Structures are given as structure tokens and as C-alpha cells.
Amino acid sequence: MAGREVYETVEACRRSLRDGDYKEAADLYDVAIRKVTTVLRTVPSSDMDIYEKIIAMLEKERSKLKENDILLNEKLILEASTPEAPPADPNVWPEPDRSRSKSVNRNRASKPPRITRANEGKKEVGKPTKKPAPAAPPKRRPGYDDLNKDATKPEDESMEKEDNDKEYFISLGYDRDLVTIMESTMLRNLSNVTWDSVAGLQSTKDLFINTVILPSIMPDFFKGLRRPWKAVCMVGPPGTGKTLLAKAVAAESKTTFFSVACGDLASKWRGDAEKMVKLLFEMARHYAPSTIFIDEIDTIGSQRGGANEHEASRRLKAQLLVEMDGFSNSDETKRVFVLAATNHPWILDEALRRRFEKRIYIPLPDKETRLALLESALKEMKVCEELSLPQISELLEGFSGADVLNVCRQAAFVGFSRLTKGLSFDQITQMSKDKPNTFDIPITMEHFQEALSSTNPSVSIESVQEYEDWMRKYGAS
Template identity: 50%
Template sequence: MSLREITENMKLAREYALLGNYTSASVLYQGLLEQIKKYMYTVRDSSVQQRWQQLWQEINEETRQVQDIMSTLENFQLDATPVKPSNHDDLEIRPAHVEQRYSPCPVRRPANPHKDSKPPNNRLSVAVRVQQRQSPRGHNEDRNRPSKGKEKKEVKEAKEGKEAEKEVKKFDWTGYDKDLVEALERDIISQNPNVKWDDIADLEDPKKLLKEAVVLPMWMPEFFKGIRRPWKGVLMVGPPGTGKTLLAKAVATECRTTFFNVSSSTLTSKYRGESEKLVRLLFEMARFYAPTTIFIDEIDSMCSRRGTSEEHEASRRVKAELLVQMDGVGGASENDDPSKMVMVLAATNFPWDIDEALRRRLEKRIYIPLPSIKGRVELLRINLKELELANDVDLDKIAEQMEGYSGADITNVCRDASLMAMRRRIEGLTPEEIRNLSRDEMHMPTTMEDFESTLRKVSKSVSAADLEKYEKWIEEFGSC
């Protein structure tokens, strides 16, 4: 399919919606959503793919508005049918309640053709004008006669994605607070974090596992079925600063799935019973937007071990609901369709505090260790790629001196070393002299002495005792 076809389908769907032919518009919108989704899978550039995903969400919102208008019109028609034989002979011309709310103008005035180029904000008034003359439905069909030749073609294309888009039609917002839904939708990452796999040094095994859990099932859906179904839970364990959150950002950037970034504040409410509803709604929305990845950072703050004396009743209910929803996520294990999968990706620095039932549901438990000597050199290259280095800088020697440093510690060393030349240059100067320094005067390369001076000040943040605890836990409960 071409961009031209997608553009023509979008124009045609919006034209039908503005003219009041909502049935055809709904079918075309559904086909358009499927065409955009298929086209997204052919785009390799992550930034372009992200813009297509935003377009898909906007078109999906237009589709929902059209369906809301259709249901409203059906309700008006049901209400108007028994009233018509009585005193309301002018029902075709002026339904009193609707006109008073939206359109006090003369009701038989045709729609302004110049409004076709406007966004779908005025569709309610269009719906009112259509309702004011909805009894003779044949008039609407006649007005669409110029586009009738294209309609059959577009309906045929829309049928290809009809089954996939039925989920959009079935999604039911009733029973949930609109504010809760909007709060969770804000946690969908729509902006590209711009972290790629190549930006993460070392950690080859965790990267392979995440690709296997998220990317490969989308590329080979026929293979990942039955016993080969995708992993529904992955727990990343390791000391602080080793790249767990960075891996999650890479998943959001590189993988073509909807990405929910959830924290404990997202699923916490001051009202009794509201937190459990938020957890349930989170997974309902995840199934709706599938394929989906739910990332829960610092999961130990939400799902610590149950049964302790410090545990609150509300916290226990939230844990129970989360465990129930995770076991029901299933995805490919239930319908053998990897494109509908929902994967929970979690990270923690305290794996020994996690509840046993949650540990079982997070099927893959991988250790994110401190960087090796090769990883430290690669991290130095990544952090210093925009910095001018003196000829005496030896990255291999610097990496050897940073044994036991985490990835975050190495980044701090690079940042501090990059500022050393500036500190020497402005030492003893007045504020006025500092402001008058030119860019050429501040252009000074970072030397080996800067790194050695920084290493004497910046120490590692992870102790040997902590590393021993992580290694002992992963040896007992790990599942790499």
C-alpha cells in the first residue's frame, strides 16, 4: 500500500463523517487504522515510526467520536419513533432538545462545504444537522453520490483489518472513571526516548532476551505459539546504575509495541478501592492497545512480601489484584496470537523483598551486572563521543582503574572530567571576566590528568557485600 492510498482513505472517511454518512465513515476509519498499522511495520526509522503511531492514535480517536455519534443518533431515533404520531409533526425539521443545546440556527440550512478542511471538533453540530433530517435517510445517501464509486473499493480494503479493529469497537469505557482512564493514558510513552540498543554498552544477554520476548514474536508470529509462546513477565535485577531503566527505554524506542511506564504513584489513590480499579484498568487498556509492554520500575515498592506486620490492608489488595491480572494476561498463551501479547517488564534493586507469587509470575529473572572491562571501555567511548580528548588519554587504562564502578558511576566520572579544563580556565577570574570569555577560549581538550584527578574524587557506589547478595539471590532464583 502507498502513502497516497492512506491519504485518500483518510480524506474520504472524514468527508463521509462530515456529510453524515457515519456507517460508511466508520468502516473506512477501521480499514484506515489497519492500513496505518501495517505500514508502521514496514518503517525502519524509529522517529518516523513514532509519528505514525501518533497519527494512528489520532485517527483512533476520530473513529471513537464517529461511533459515539452513531450511538447517539440511534438513541434519538428510538426516542423519536413513538413521539412522531403525536403533536411533533415537524420532527424532521426541529428536534427541540438537541437544537437548543447545539444549533439555534435554521435547521434546513445545508452544511457549509468549506468546513471539510477543519479538524473533527465540529462533528457534534454536524451530527445535530443530520439528526434534524434523519427520518428520510435517503437524502444523506444522495448527497454522497460523488464518492459512491470509491466506497466499494474502500470497504473491500477495510474488510482486511476488520477483525483486528473489532477490538477498538468492543472497548467499553463504561464502569470506569474518565479521569482514571486519562491518567493511565498519560503513562503511555508517545515521545521517543531515543535510546537504541547500540547506546547500551555490554549487556548482550539481557538485550537478546528482551528482543526474544518483545521483538521476535512480532516478526515470527507463527513460531511463537503453544509452548513457544512469548514470555509474559521479565524481571531485571541488579545494583543501582547498571542500566535496567536504560534497557526499558531501549525497548520503548526499538520495539513496535505500546509502552506503559508505570510507577507506584500511578496506581495509588487516596480513595478506598480506587487503587485496585486502577490496576485492573491498566491491564484492560494494555490488552486493548496490544501488543503492549508494561514497565514497572522499582517494583519492590509496590509488591513487597505479603503477610508482614508492616503491611497495610489497602496495599495487600493492590498486590492481590496485580497478581490476578498478571496471571490473566496470558496473551499468546490464551489465543495463540503473539500480536495480542501483554508483557510486564519490571526492574528492582531489592529482589529479596519481592513477593513469592510475583516472582513466579515474572518468568524470566535476569541479572544486570556491573560492566566488564570491555563494557567499561565501550561506556567511556559512548559518553565521550562528543568530547575532544587530548592525545595522552588512554581509555583502556582508565577502564582498568574503574573496577567495580557501575555504568552511572562511569558516566559521572566522564562528566566531572569534562569540566576540569573549564575549572582551570576560570580559576581566579571575576564574574565579569567569566562572562566575557569567548567560545575559542573555552575550547580545551580533556587530558589524562583530568581523568586521574576525577578518579581520586569519585568513588564507586556499589559495595562488595551488595554484589554478593545479588549473586547469591540470582544463583538461587535466577532464570536467564
């Protein structure tokens, strides 16, 4: 629950209190305390003190409210049993309350009142006193029902809806610090990443559309043998767009995205790594449909049984295998899709490799993909008309997507470096003030040639051959 909702609930309690509707105010205080207590279970440890103070404040106000309600009821009873015209002389005691006397005959006529100096000389005294009419119930604040219709119900529809939405993960049995670590890996807003953000890889996109996107749109059709894939591993050289492709899959499928690195699952305490793996999958099921992306999975999923393998590493792998093989047995509506990426597929454990039903190859960009990358990188830059992007695309044969972007950045700085060569810092500053567009030089073919002369591909031909050999042996695309 957001802080704004806490503020509005407390304000509604206090408005009802000011209007005199103590019963409604008491019910609202109970609802507010329950809601803040629910939020207290999910906030980080650094914010717990704030919500605990809010709960203490609400309980204190509620106790004062009940005391005022009791005093008000006693006052109403006293006013109802007190004569309308009390004695004027403070030294004269009032007439005893006959309604509380057990020996008084109610049908007996009342005795004449005692004559004092205050009422001496009056013609008519001793009239039976009338009890005041009961006070009209206080008017409810106009528009209150529109603000919080069912806040006075202890188990109302709004609370049930909040529980059904499962906005917060209740971390029962887990340390709050572990929950905080896992929540830091969760990305909810990926609307800025689409298929267009990934240049090329059309066959890979089609595979994800048929195996991930469409099953979320047509769940009734994708059942049995057509059930969606549970886990996919992307294999390929570094810098080919595996991470960006994973974000696009999560964004297009409208799922909660968990981006997990090996450091997120590491802990110096015994048993915490396994707990974090289990907690990760429980949170993914809670926020389902979800996508868990494990980057560089070879760092935690290498082959077991090695001489240098630590016991904690074996337990972590065992827990990961259990979760990947076991979460499909839960509710089918809570779908969790595991997506992994690795640059070293040949060191993956066999059991882990088997659990990835799809093992797809993300190769180096081809000519068309390199051309799309160049157009995307240079769309906001000034480019010389004589610059031939198809020709540059051919010169970038063997470069990864990250290498292509680095070449473009270096080419964009060539003109600036030539213009400012030999100038002092003060001269450069003065030029930028006098002529701001002086340094915005169009990128030419010569700039790219100079950038290519000092930049080599980050992936060797031998490495590409190793990936292709592994895919021929273990690939499943």
C-alpha cells in the first residue's frame, strides 16, 4: 500500500472523529491498523521504524477515541436523568433520582418540591421534569462514501480484491534482507523495450513468438503437447544482444521480469544461496506470469563432481535443478518462464542442459543486421551524404553488435579530436561559447576508416567455430 493511501485512510478516520461519528471512526481506525500492519511485512528493514510509529500513533488515537466514546455515553445518560431546570442555589442539593430507587412506587404522585429562596414567590413549582429528546445522530460527511465505500467492513470486498491482486509478497519464513535482494532484481516497467529494439535475429524472434508470446495470449490452445516451453537457453558469443533480447521477450509477453546475476545468488552464510534460489521462484510464481532471466548461467551451472567444486556450489545447483523441474507441477495459471544466457555452453551441467528444452544460437550479426545497427546508431548524428552504410557494413564482417556500436562511437569522435588537437582547454571552452555548433562535424567515410584501423573484433573465428560445433551436438532450436 502506498504512503498516499495510508494518509487518506488516516484523514478519513479523523474526519469521522471530528463529525462526531465515533463508531465509524473506530471501525476506520481498525481497518487502517490492519492495512499498515500488512505493509509492515513487506517493507525493507530501513523503513520498518516509520510504519511501526504509524501503527503506534493509530492505536493511541483509537484508545483515546474509545475513552471519549465512553465519556460521551455517560454524559448522555446523565443528561437524560437530570432535570431541565437545576436549582439556582449551588448550596441546595438537587432532588434525588427516583428512577434509580427500588422502593419508590412509580404510580405514586410526586411530592411538592422543596421551596427555597430561589423559587420562593413562584406560582407554579414542582412540575414533573421531562427527559430531553435523544440527540439526533451526527450527519455523515458528504461524499465520504465516494471516497471509501467499504472501509468500515473488517473483511470487505476491497480488501479481498487487494489480496487477489497480490500487490505485495509476504515473506513468511525468509529473512527480510533476502527478500530485499530478490526484489532488487525485479523489473516491472519494460515498455521501452520492443522487438524493434533488437536488430536482426528474425528467426529467433519468431521462435520466441511461437513459444512464449502466443501461449500467453491463447492459453486454452497451448495445452498438452502444445504447452509453452518452460526454459530456454541462449548460446552465443558476447555482445550479440542476448540480454536485450531477453528484455524484449519479457516486455512483449507482458510478464514480470527478474534479471538475476550470479552475484545476486551468492552469500557468505551457509544455506542462504539455496534459500535465495527457492525465494526467487516463489516470488516469480507470486507475480506470475513471470520471466526469470539468468545471465552468465555457466558461472553457477557448471558441471558437478569437479575436484575444485565447493559444497555450497553443489547445493546451489541442486536447488536450481529442483526448482526448474518442479515449478511446472504448481498451478498452471502461475506460469514462470526461465530464460538463460551463456558464453560458455560447453561447461554447463548435463542435468541443467537437459532442463533447457530450447537451446538456441545467437550468432554474430550478418550484413543486413549490421546495416540495421549502423542506421540505428547514426540516426541522431550528422552524416556526410557520401557515406555508404552498406559499404561499412561489409567492412564490419566478424564484428559483434557491441563492436559495431563501439566503432560508430569512435568514428563520431574522430572529427572532434582533429578539430581540438593542439588547442588548450580555455580555447576549447571559448569556441564552444562563441560557436556552439563548431564541434558538430558530420561523420565521413574517412572517420570510419580511421576508427576501423584501431578497432578489431572481440570474437575470434575459432570461438565462432566452437559455438557452431556445440550447437550441432547439443542444439535444440
